[in-house]
Amino acid sequence: MEKDTSLVLATEKYGCGESWRYLVKDGAMERKRDGSEGGTRGSSVVGVFKSVFLPQGYPESVSDDYLQYQFWDTVQAFSSSLSGTLATQASLKGVGVGNQEATVAAATVTWLLRDGTGMLGRILFAWRKGSKLDSEAKKWRLFADVLNDIAMFMEILAPNFPACFTLIVCTAGIFKSIVGVAGGATRAALTVHQARRDNMADISAKDGSQETLVNLAGLLISLVLIPLVTDNPLLTLSLFLLFTILHLYANYKAVRSVVMETFNxxxxxxxxxxxxxxxxxxxxxxxxxxxxxxxxxxxxxxxxxxxxxxxxxxxxxxxxxxxxxxxxxxxxxxxxxxxxxxxxxxxxxxxxxxxxxxxxxxxxxxxxxxxxxxxxxxxxxxxxxxxxxxxxxxxxxxxxxxxxxxxxxxxAGWQINRTLLDWDEWRVEWKAKSS
Incomplete structure (x- = not known):
């Protein structure tokens, strides 16, 4: 076997992945990869996937619990997307889509009332509970997903109660607005925990890409589901319960996988x-x-x-x-x-x-x-x-x-330079104990 006598000029590495050497051979400089497996980030199918959907520098640039959390978060987003499709179909049916006797004005009023009450709910919830979402991010994240399932269940049942339809969808709209505040805020809190190189924006952007991909997959499956569940309320409810169970289980596993190093x-x-x-x-x-x-x-x-x-x-x-x-x-x-x-x-x-x-x-x-x-x-x-x-x-x-x-x-590895303790803003200076 011929021995490699090339002179190594330099070595380089992309994160913890591929390692390369620059050699001098026959008077010319060559670049040669160490080992025979893998490829440069972006030069293979796996590399392109990582580049598009994972933060730069993964896994060193994120917390150790990132991959497990994102896996369960993807599962819950997929099941939530399918449940949302069933709820949307029921809502559209309730406002009169497909009913020749329904008027555009009545449907518009119902939709506006739902959105209006949702906006008020969003403001009130942020006012009352906004400061709690950092210190108890895991609890409120799970709470938001449970409330989201309740809201979708109400939307599915609403067409069966035409006299109370507007009240039911407005209540569901309030619940969903709370979900939007609690879910978005706690997602931001978890992103702060996951970012290990001040790369919150990159992690948030890649998380959005992952969710978009999952929603696209849910959309494609929904195209198959909708013709099956139309005019079949029993099948609609059965599939919704199945997706809800999967959604809640995945959410529980997701928040359980988070390992915060700061004290609440x-x-x-x-x-x-x-x-x-x-x-x-x-x-x-x-x-x-x-x-x-x-x-x-x-x-x-x-x-x-x-x-x-x-x-x-x-x-x-x-x-x-x-x-x-x-x-x-x-x-x-x-x-x-x-x-x-x-x-x-x-x-x-x-x-x-x-x-x-x-x-x-x-x-x-x-x-x-x-x-x-x-x-x-x-x-x-x-x-x-x-x-x-x-x-x-x-x-x-x-x-x-x-x-x-x-x-x-x-x-033991706890961070003591900052905390997530839920302090209010009052600060008091008092005089020393009197004699």
């Missing part, structure tokens, strides 16, 4: 409780697997962050109690069944994490059925007659555990 209240609470039980710090993967993805409408002792001073203390005496054993730039109290946290303007991200840890400990200690316990199964904060005594005990507990806890979570 749920993830921080999960990691803190594990640390208090046995001293172990959960990794982002472990904590995300335990994080609830369904909205919880009842909390025994909810936590309110960044509140006004009057929600924490109502008198100078209570301010002195809030400052007892407290040299941190935040105040805590238990008022009206809530743990309230008032934040100072000089508070750092570490202070914010500590404040939420302390609030979570207080909330758990006040739980009537599952109080906060340590490795010895003894309560870490004893229940007392005065909530202020429990607040004081919580300061002492944080003084003991917080610094090693913070070092541990950073070593």
């Amino acid at each position: 209240e749920a993830r921080l609470s999960i990691v803190l409780h594990q640390y208090l039980r046995d001293g172990r710090i959960l990794s982002p993967v472990e904590a995300n697997q335990r994080e609830p993805v369904f909205l919880e409408f009842r909390k025994t002792v909810p936590v309110k962050l960044g509140v006004r001073l009057k929600e924490v203390v109502q008198s100078p005496e209570e301010l002195n109690l809030a400052l007892k054993n407290n040299n941190m730039p935040f105040l805590l109290s238990v008022k009206n069944g809530c743990v309230c946290v008032c934040l100072g303007p000089e508070a750092s991200v570490g202070d914010e994490i500590r404040a939420v840890c302390q609030a979570v400990c207080l909330s758990s200690s006040l739980h009537p059925e599952a109080p906060l316990t340590g490795a010895s199964q003894q309560p870490l904060i004893q229940k007392r007659q005065s909530h202020w005594e429990m607040v004081c005990d919580s300061h002492k507990l944080m003084d003991q555990i917080f610094n090693p806890f913070l070092k541990g979570v950073e070593a």
Whole structure:
């Protein structure tokens, strides 16, 4: 076998893919690929597909959970596209398409009312819940898809109730407007998580390309489905239920596959409780697997962050109690069944994490059925007659555990330079404890 005596002038690489060498052979420079498999991005069918539908620099330019999330997101988008076709066909039938007695004016009024109520719903939902969509992106993403299926189910049933048709489609329009806000906002939040090279725009654009391809495939299949389901409500409903089940399952798997490395209240609470039980710090993967993805409408002792001073203390005496054993730039109290946290303007991200840890400990200690316990199964904060005594005990507990806890979570791979904790905008400067 003849030995290659060519001189290597340089090597180059495209991301983690192909590697090439520049050689000098017979006085000329040649470019030769290392190995025999693959091809340059864009020079083969697979390469073209990656170039069109995946972000530049994939997989280094995105988070580790990107591919799994996008797979399930594609499945849910495909099933949603087919369900949407069935709902649209039912809506058109309901407004009179194909009915010679129906008037254009009546159909137009119904459509305008549906769109108008949807616009109002969009504005109101963004006003009431817009700040929650970052901190609980997974919950609201799943909520949006469930609500979307409910809206489409209402549209399919609406033609069977002609007297209430306008009311039903307007209600469905409100639901879909909420879906648009919640789905779009949480998609943006997940894009921030996936972008590892400040490439949010590229990831968002490629995500749009993937969704367009899926919708095109759904459109082609819909051309076959529509003649089959026309004038066959039982088949329409059966197919809709089938696509809905697939849609909800794919959405659940999609949000479960997301591994956020930043703390929200749920993830921080999960990691803190594990640390208090046995001293172990959960990794982002472990904590995300335990994080609830369904909205919880009842909390025994909810936590309110960044509140006004009057929600924490109502008198100078209570301010002195809030400052007892407290040299941190935040105040805590238990008022009206809530743990309230008032934040100072000089508070750092570490202070914010500590404040939420302390609030979570207080909330758990006040739980009537599952109080906060340590490795010895003894309560870490004893229940007392005065909530202020429990607040004081919580300061002492944080003084003991917080610094090693913070070092541990950073070593485990959590980001502590920023958080997704749901702080309101109130910031208060208070005078020191009076003598």
